[in-house]
Amino acid sequence: xxxxxxxxxxxxxxxxxxxxxxxxxxxxxxxxxxxxxxxxxxxxxxxxxxxxxxxxxxxxxxxxxxxxxxxxxxxxxxxxxxxxxxxxxxxxxxxxxxxxxxxxxxxxxxxxxxxxxxxxxxxxxxxxxxxxxxxxxxxxxxxxxxxxxxxxxxxxxxxxxxxxxxxxxxxxxxxxxxxxxxxxxxxxxxxxxxxxxxxxxxxxxxxxxxxxxxxxxxxxxxxxxxxxxxxxxxxxxxxxxxxxxxxxxxxxxxxxxxxxxxxxxxxxxxxxxxxxxxxxxxxxxxxxxxxxxxxxxxxxxxxxxxxxxxxxxxxxxxxxxxxxxxxxxxxxxxxxxxxxxxxxxxxxxxxxxxxxxxxxxxxxxxxxxxxxxxxxxxxxxxxxx
Numbered sequence: 001x002x003x004x005x006x007x008x009x010x011x012x013x014x015x016x017x018x019x020x021x022x023x024x025x026x027x028x029x030x031x032x033x034x035x036x037x038x039x040x041x042x043x044x045x046x047x048x049x050x051x052x053x054x055x056x057x058x059x060x061x062x063x064x065x066x067x068x069x070x071x072x073x074x075x076x077x078x079x080x081x082x083x084x085x086x087x088x089x090x091x092x093x094x095x096x097x098x099x100x101x102x103x104x105x106x107x108x109x110x111x112x113x114x115x116x117x118x119x120x121x122x123x124x125x126x127x128x129x130x131x132x133x134x135x136x137x138x139x140x141x142x143x144x145x146x147x148x149x150x151x152x153x154x155x156x157x158x159x160x161x162x163x164x165x166x167x168x169x170x171x172x173x174x175x176x177x178x179x180x181x182x183x184x185x186x187x188x189x190x191x192x193x194x195x196x197x198x199x200x201x202x203x204x205x206x207x208x209x210x211x212x213x214x215x216x217x218x219x220x221x222x223x224x225x226x227x228x229x230x231x232x233x234x235x236x237x238x239x240x241x242x243x244x245x246x247x248x249x250x251x252x253x254x255x256x257x258x259x260x261x262x263x264x265x266x267x268x269x270x271x272x273x274x275x276x277x278x279x280x281x282x283x284x285x286x287x288x289x290x291x292x293x294x295x296x297x298x299x300x301x302x303x304x305x306x307x308x309x310x311x312x313x314x315x316x317x318x319x320x321x322x323x324x325x326x327x328x329x330x331x332x333x334x335x336x337x338x339x340x341x342x343x344x345x346x347x348x349x350x351x352x353x354x355x356x357x358x359x360x361x362x363x364x365x366x367x368x369x370x371x372x373x374x375x376x377x378x379x380x381x382x383x384x385x
Contacts, residue, residue, distance in 0.1 A: 001204055001205055001206045001209075001257040001258070002204055002206075002257045002258060002259070003257070004256040004257040006252055006253070006256040007162075007252075008144060008145075008165075008251050008252050008253070009165065009167070010143070010144035010145075010165055010166050010167065010168060010169055010251070011025070011167065011168040011169070012144065012168070012169055012171060012247070013025070013168065013169070013170045013171070014170075014171045014172075014240075014243075014244070015171075015172065015173075015240075016172055016173070016174050016236070017172065018170050018171070018172050019046065019049040019050060019053055019134055019170050019172055019175075020049070020052070020053050021053075021170060022050065022053045022054065022090065022132060022134065022168075022170060023053040023054065023055075023056065023057075025132055025167070025168045026054070026057060026088055026090065026132055027088070028056060028057060030057065030058075030087055030088035031058050031059075031060075031084060031085055031086050031087050031088065032054065032057055032058065032059040032060070032086070032088045032089070032090055033059070033060050033061070033062055033077065033080060033081060033084070033086040033088070033089050033090070033104075034050065034054075034059055034060070034061045034062070034090045034092060035061075035062045035063075035065060035077065035089060035090070035091050035092070035093075035097060035100065035101050035104065036061075036062075036063050036065065036091075036092045036093050036097055037063065037064070037065045037066070037067075037093045037094070037096065037097050038063070038064070038066075039063060040136075040178070041092055041093065041136060043178070044136075044175060044178035045175075046092060046134065046136055046175050047092070050090070050092055050134060054090075059090075060080055060084050060086065062076070062077045062080055062104075064076075065093065065096060065097050065100040065101075066096065067094075067096045067278070067279075068096060068149070068151045068156065068272055068276075068279065069096050069097070069099055069100035069103070069150055069151065070150070070151050070152060071103075071116060071119075071150055071151065071152035072152070073100075074100050074103050074104050074107070074150065075107065075115070077104045078104070078107060078108060081104070081108050081129075086108070086129070087129060087130075088129065088130050088131075088132070089101045089104060089105050089129050089130070089131045089132070090131075090132045090133070090134065091131060091132070091133045091134070091166070092133075092134045092136065093134075093135075093136050093137070094135070094136055094137030094139060094140070094183075094187075095137065095139050095140025095141075095142040095143075095190075096140075098131075098133050098135070098140070098142040098143055098148075098166065099140070099142050099147075099148040099149055099150065100148075100150070101131050101133070102128075102131065102142070102146070102147075102148040102164035103115075103118070103119075103148055103150050103159075103164075104129075105128040105129040105130075105131050105163075105164050106118055106125050106128045106159075106161065106163070106164055108128070108129050109125070109127045109128055109129060110125050111125070111126070112125070116152065118159050119150055119152070119157040119158075119159050120155075120157065122159065124161075125161065125163065126163075127163065128161070128163040128164050130167055131164060131165075131166045131167065132166055132167055132168050132169070132170075133166040133168070133169040133170070134169075134170045134172075135169055135170065135171050135175075135243070136175050136176065136179075137176065137179060137183055137187055138171075138176060138187050138191065138242055138243040138245075138246035138247070139186060139187035139188075139190040139191060139246055139280065140190055140194075140246070140250065141191070141194060141246055141247055141248075141249050141250025141251055142250075143166055143169035143171070143247060144165070144166065144169055144247055144250075144251040145160075145165060145250055145251055145252060146160050146161050146162045146163070146164050146165040147159075147160045147250070148160070148164065149269070151272070151273060154273045154274060155273055155357075155360075155361065156269040156270070156272050156273040157269075157361065158269075169247075171243050171244070171247065173236050173239035173240040173242075173243050174236060174239070176239045176242075176243060177234055177236075177239065181228055181336060182278075182336070184224075184227045184228060184233075184335075185224075185228065185280070185335040185336045185337050186278055186279070186280035186281065186337065187242070187246060187280070188220055188223075188224035188227065188242060188246075188335050189224075189280040189281075189283060189284050189332060189335050189337050190246070190279065190280040190283065191216070191220055191242070191245055191246035191249045191250075192217060192220045192221075192224075192249075192331075193264060193265075193280075193283040193284075193287055194246075194249040194250045195213050195216045195217055195220075195249045195254065196217070196261075196264075196287060197260055197261045197262050197264060197265065198213065198254050198255040198258060198260050198261075199213035199214070199217070199254070199258075199301070199305070200261065200291070200298055200301050200302065200305060201258065201259040201260065201261050201298065201301060201368040202259060202297075202298070202300065202301060202368065202369075203300050203301060203304075204257070204258055204259065206257050206258040209253075209254050209255070209256065209257060209258045210258075210304070210308075212248070212253065212254045213254045214305075214308045214309055216245050216248060216249055216254070217305075217309050218309055219241055219242075219245050220242065220245050221309070221331055223238050223241045223242050223245075224242065224331070224334070224335055225334045225335070226238045227239060227242060228334075228335070228336065259368040259369075260368060261290075261366075261367055261368045262366070262367075263290055263366035263367045263372050263377075263380075264283055264286045264287045264290050265283065266358070266363045266366050267282075267286050267290075267354070267358065267363075267366075267377055267380060267381065268282030268283050268285075268286050269282070270354045270357040270358055270361075270363075271285070271286070271346075271354065273357065274350075274353055274354060274357060275344070275346065275350075277344055280337060281337050281338055281344065284332040284335075284337040284338060284339055285338055285339060285340060285341055285343070285344070285384050286380065286381075286384055287328070288325055288328060288329050288332075288339055288384070289380045289381070289383035289384035290380055291321075291324075291325045291328070292325060292383050293376065293379050293380045293383050294367070294372075294380075295321055297367075297369070297371075299317070299321070302321045302324060302325075303317060303320060303321065305324055306320045306321060306323065306324035307320070309324075310323070310324050310327050312324055312327075340384060340385065341381070341384050341385050342385060347385065348382070348385060351378060351381050351382065354381055355374055355377060355378050355381070358374060358377055359374055363377070
């Protein structure tokens with residue numbers, strides 16, 4: 001096992017009607033900016049629950065944060081923050097809203113010349129506004145980590161800092177009952193691939209991390225399709241297990257002390273930036289191709305994945321790996337997401353642009369060993385056709 005430092009201070013309030021707890025989590029003297037997306041929270045009752053909980057607080061609102069939040073939109077919040085002397089952010093929504101709140105929090109107190117440098121130049125910052133979160137779409141795990149991704153002019157760039165990790169997060173599985181099938185499928189796949197990125201690398205005898213990861217993968221495989229099936233889609237236990245799996249997949253626990261990949265994400269970001277494809281759907285397209293192209297480098301873990309997650313224990317090594325990859329693709333198809341570039345109307349003529357974007361963003365040495373070059377990324381994209 002590799003050396004690691006692990007700390008996750010985010011307080012989780014999990015369960016039905018837990019939104020009311022935000023009244024105690026946010027100081028009464030705070031000047032709160034509620035940030036959210038397109039307004040779906042007003043139709044599913046979440047908005048009213050938040051407003052009721054903040055009735056003793058001074059609060060303001062900023063809406064319009066998009067899926068894959070954009071820099072230009074997020075910077076508009078700074079006007080309200082300065083005018084109203086905001087000192088606390090409450091993100092109400094899915095991962096994109098929480099990601100957006102993180103950038104807003106960092107930009108508000110940024111001491112450099114241009115907040116875009118936080119992303120474009122990975123410039124560090126020393127302070128940020130405190131953040132709380134009310135999660136409505138389990139997927140990214142952003143509610144309990146310090147990671148964020150922001151888009152500007154087709155460039156989708158990440159940044160990370162413990163200073164923007166939410167202080168608390170409310171997870172009420174009941175609020176997910178209003179999600180569309182597309183949102184459900186995307187969320188389950190996003191959590192699944194987050195887990196894979198920290199698991200499907202090479203063996204360092206991190207038995208605890210491996211078993212946690214395998215449990216999360218099996219839970220998502222079992223529960224994900226139930227959330228789409230008419231007879232079980234309103235089952236709160238199903239939604240609760242998916243919600244907690246998504247949080248656990250990226251709160252730092254399973255990635256502590258083990259190598260991590262993230263090539264699927266970095267390649268996927270270019271698909272979103274260039275063509276606007278849903279983040280999770282880029283992952284479902286790229287991951288099987290990564291498994292196929294990198295099968296020799298990942299052989300030991302692929303065999304472990306086949307055995308422990310899919311219970312494939314017969315046949316030679318190559319047969320078992322092939323079957324595990326095929327079952328992964330079939331699971332994605334059950335979740336109603338694409339597994340080929342052709343499924344989203346992209347072809348070989350689009351590959352040059354994607355590889356150019358990877359080069360432009362410095363994504364020239366990806367993977368757990370930094371050995372996925374631009375040529376190998378092209379091979380992965382070609383495999384995904």
